[in-house]
Amino acid sequence: MNHFGKTLLGALFALSCAAPVQAADTLMMATTTSTQDSGLLEYLAPTFEKETGIELKWVAVGTGKALEISKNCDADVLLVHAPDVEKKFIEDGYGIDRRQIMYNDFVIVGPKADPAKIAGKTTAEALKSIYDAKAGFVSRGDKSGTHSAELALWKKSNLNPDKEPFYISAGQGMMATLAIAAEKGAYALTDRGTWIKYANKQGDSNPLTIVVEGDSALFNQYSVITTNPALCPNVKPSLAGRFEDWWVKPETQKLIEDYKLEGKQLFFPNADK
Amino acid sequence: MGYFSDGMHKALGLLLNMDDATFSAIQATLSSTSCALVIAMILGLPLGFLLGYASFPGKKALRLISDTLLAFPTVLIGLIVYVFITYRGPLGQFGLLFTLPGMVIGQSILALPIIVSWTAQAVESLDKRCRETLLTLGASPLQVALYTIREIRYDLGMVCVTAFGRVVTEVGVAMMLGGNIRYSTRTMTTAISLETSKGEFAQGIALGLVLLLIAFLVNFLLAWFRRMGRA
Numbered sequence: 001m002n003h004f005g006k007t008l009l010g011a012l013f014a015l016s017c018a019a020p021v022q023a024a025d026t027l028m029m030a031t032t033t034s035t036q037d038s039g040l041l042e043y044l045a046p047t048f049e050k051e052t053g054i055e056l057k058w059v060a061v062g063t064g065k066a067l068e069i070s071k072n073c074d075a076d077v078l079l080v081h082a083p084d085v086e087k088k089f090i091e092d093g094y095g096i097d098r099r100q101i102m103y104n105d106f107v108i109v110g111p112k113a114d115p116a117k118i119a120g121k122t123t124a125e126a127l128k129s130i131y132d133a134k135a136g137f138v139s140r141g142d143k144s145g146t147h148s149a150e151l152a153l154w155k156k157s158n159l160n161p162d163k164e165p166f167y168i169s170a171g172q173g174m175m176a177t178l179a180i181a182a183e184k185g186a187y188a189l190t191d192r193g194t195w196i197k198y199a200n201k202q203g204d205s206n207p208l209t210i211v212v213e214g215d216s217a218l219f220n221q222y223s224v225i226t227t228n229p230a231l232c233p234n235v236k237p238s239l240a241g242r243f244e245d246w247w248v249k250p251e252t253q254k255l256i257e258d259y260k261l262e263g264k265q266l267f268f269p270n271a272d273k
Numbered sequence: 274m275g276y277f278s279d280g281m282h283k284a285l286g287l288l289l290n291m292d293d294a295t296f297s298a299i300q301a302t303l304s305s306t307s308c309a310l311v312i313a314m315i316l317g318l319p320l321g322f323l324l325g326y327a328s329f330p331g332k333k334a335l336r337l338i339s340d341t342l343l344a345f346p347t348v349l350i351g352l353i354v355y356v357f358i359t360y361r362g363p364l365g366q367f368g369l370l371f372t373l374p375g376m377v378i379g380q381s382i383l384a385l386p387i388i389v390s391w392t393a394q395a396v397e398s399l400d401k402r403c404r405e406t407l408l409t410l411g412a413s414p415l416q417v418a419l420y421t422i423r424e425i426r427y428d429l430g431m432v433c434v435t436a437f438g439r440v441v442t443e444v445g446v447a448m449m450l451g452g453n454i455r456y457s458t459r460t461m462t463t464a465i466s467l468e469t470s471k472g473e474f475a476q477g478i479a480l481g482l483v484l485l486l487i488a489f490l491v492n493f494l495l496a497w498f499r500r501m502g503r504a
Contacts (some may be wrong), residue, residue, distance in 0.1 A: 015441035028371065037471045042455070059371060060467075073360035074370050169287050173470040234360055234368070 013258070016093075017027035027239050029058040030075035031069075032145050033173055035222070036060035036268055038193040041260055053240050064143030070095060070225070071231030077240050078225040081145040084152065086223060093224040097240075101247045102256050102267045103221045106149060107195055108212035109178070110135075118187075123217045124157045131159050132165045136186025138177050142168030150189045153217060182207050191220060194264045200262045222267070247271065280478025287479055294455070294464075295483065302460040303487070305451075306372050306441045313436060317385050318429065321392025321402030327472075336393060342386035345425060347379075351449030355499035356378045358450070371452035376460075379446035384436040391425060391435065396421060434495055438488060 008065040015238050020228040025088050059069065063080040069205050071124050074151050078095065080086060102178070109125055116133040118126035130137055153163060161167040168176045174194040185207070190198075197259070199206055202258065212218075224247050226240040245250055253269035260266070287295045323334055356362055358369040358378070370377035399421060407417050444462040451458030453467060463482040468477035 033470065036467075045455075057371070057454045057457055059454060073365075175470055199471050224487045232360065 009269045013137045014205060015143060020134060022050070025053060025236075025239055026057060027236070027243055028075045029056060029077045029079060029108060029243075031058050031060050031071040031079040032081055032222075034068060034081070034145070034191050035079055035192055037173075037175070038197070038261055040256070040259055040267060044255060047252075047255060048243075048246055052246055054239055054242065056243075057251070062142050062144030063148065069228055070227045073234055074226060075174075076227055077243050078227070079222065080225065081220055081222045082148045083221050084223060085148055085222070087188075090096055090225070094228055094231065096228050097244055098223050098225045099244055099248055100223045101220055101269065101271050102253075102269045104192050104267050106146065106189055106218040106220050107192055107210045109140075109181065110207045110211045111185045111194060111207055112209050113185075113213055116187070117187075119211045121216045123125060123153055127154060127157045127159060128214045130166075130187055131157075131164075134164070136166050136181075136184050137161065137167065137168055137170045138181040138184065138186045138188045140174065140177050141171045144174075144175075146174060146191055149220065153189070156217070169178055178208065187211070194260060196262050196264055196266070208232045221270075249258045276474045276478060279475040280482060283479035284482040289481065290358050291431060294459075295480070297456045298459050298464045298480070299374065299483065299487065301451075301458060302462070302484070304439060305380060305447070305460065308373075309384055309423050309440055310376045310378065310433065310437055312381040313384035313388050314433060316381075318389030318392055320434075321389040322396060322422070322436030324389060325393035326418065335452050336390070337387050339390045339393070343390055345383065345386065347383060347443045347445030348449065350382050351378050352445040354382065354446070355449055371450065371451065371454060371458060373458055375446055376451040376458060379450045380440045380443070383443060383446060384440050387436040388432055391432040392425075392429060395425045395432065397449055398428075399424055427469075429498060434492060437491060441484070441488060456497055 019160075031041070037060070041058060041060075048056055058079075059066075059070070059075070062080045063085065066078055066080050067085065067089050069075045070089075079101075086095075086098060090098050108118070108123065109115070116126075116129045116135040118129045123128065129135075139150055166186075167180070168180065168184065170180050172180070174190055175198060177188055178190060178194065178198045180186070182202075188208075195210070198221070202208075224244050226237065226244065227235045229237045229240075230233040248271035253271055254266050256269045257265065285293075286338070299340070315423070324339070326334065354375070355370065358367070358375050369378065403424075404417055404421070407420060410427075412420070442462060444466055446465050447453075447460045448466065451460065451463065453459050453463040459467075461480055462487045465477045465484075466478045468474070468480065
């Protein structure tokens with residue numbers, strides 16, 4: 001190898017393989033995509049780090065995968081939104097100290113023409129109409145919090161659309177799922193935050209509109225959970241405790257309330273006082 | 274379609290304003306990619322050379338395996354390494370998941386078959402008669418091997434650039450093993466996929482253009498080295 005090659009190789013090595021410096025106190029959080037994609041985490045993280053001195057790192061995946069990451073001890077804490085699945089997770093002993101911190105809501109969106117005539121109906125009736133009309137419906141299909149909420153709604157209506165040709169399982173994130181619904185003229189269940197962003201991008205050419213909203217069945221609760229340190233000795237319970245305390249304290253709850261996306265409030269704090 | 278012009282505009286803005294997040298992503302991309310490349314070169318160049326130069330039983334089979342691995346889906350590499358480095362996996366105690374070193378492991382595995390197969394290919398493409406002539410002229414086997422390396426040095430440069438291109442643009446391994454953590458393991462490609470999922474297409478295109486620019490600079494540097502080497 002010639003001289004230049006050696007210099008190049010040496011430079012590459014020096015540049016890259018130096019060990020990264022780890023901060024003393026770091027918490028790894030597994031969270032759902034909506035908290036990241038809505039910009040909430042980037043808005044809150046600097047305050048959290050300043051007030052607690054803990055560096056917060058997060059991976060944003062669907063709620064299902066977030067819980068799986070915690071089961072494997074690869075995250076210290078969780079911020080997720082699938083209450084039924086979470087309660088099972090706690091019962092099975094994988095997580096401790098679940099605290100509710102905030103909520104927002106889901107909405108059902110669909111083509112402006114509303115082929116299944118569901119505008120203004122309750123969620124259960126709306127799903128029944130979509131099912132009977134065989135109107136298109138795009139599902140996340142990725143075990144995310146939104147997906148499990150959608151499955152629970154179908155189940156509550158005693159319907160199983162899984163094998164029906166009108167039911168499209170996208171296996172993608174919320175924004176991509178909305179894009180598919182728009183292309184196919186289909187309905188979809190979405191969290192309000194992603195919808196606001198989507199509608200804002202599309203402007204007047206948006207083929208979709210909100211058809212069902214405000215039903216208590218569409219309530220979307222977010223909670224924080226700590227990975228059980230008894231199962232995962234690498235979890236730092238004292239840091240995780242400070243993390244959970246931080247979320248429920250009034251100042252943080254106020255910050256959440258003040259967060260606006262495109263001029264609209266996105267998350268509603270409801271921590272137990 | 275204002276996305277593209279908007280993207281160009283934003284790309285310039287990101288670079289000129291020294292945007293923190295962008296520079297952290299560029300840094301993560303360059304350090305993990307170059308580290309993976311160095312590891313893959315250290316392992317792959319000698320292996321590839323042996324595979325092309327020496328003859329031994331099982332050589333054809335090895336070559337076939339290496340060629341097949343060229344088509345290794347990045348997500349599968351990510352998944353396999355994930356299983357090994359998760360806390361509950363065999364290498365769990367090192368805490369590699371969602372760190373740059375964890376990502377480097379996956380990326381090295383991705384680059385390795387490219388370097389091995391293409392190095393072997395470069396050695397094989399040399400005229401066989403050269404080697405025979407050198408041997409009849411009384412060169413020692415070591416001298417012949419050194420001569421061969423000298424002859425293919427520019428091909429080796431090309432092999433490394435190709436491996437660099439493959440690693441720097443992939444997203445599966447970086448996303449699964451790095452976890453797309455802000456200011457830590459967020460690379461250019463995972464940032465692009467994040468911006469896309471947020472619906473910020475222009476920002477995604479901007480980052481893509483920056484990535485292309487980096488690739489261009491690397492190739493330009495290598496072309497320059499090559500010219501200097503010839504002079």
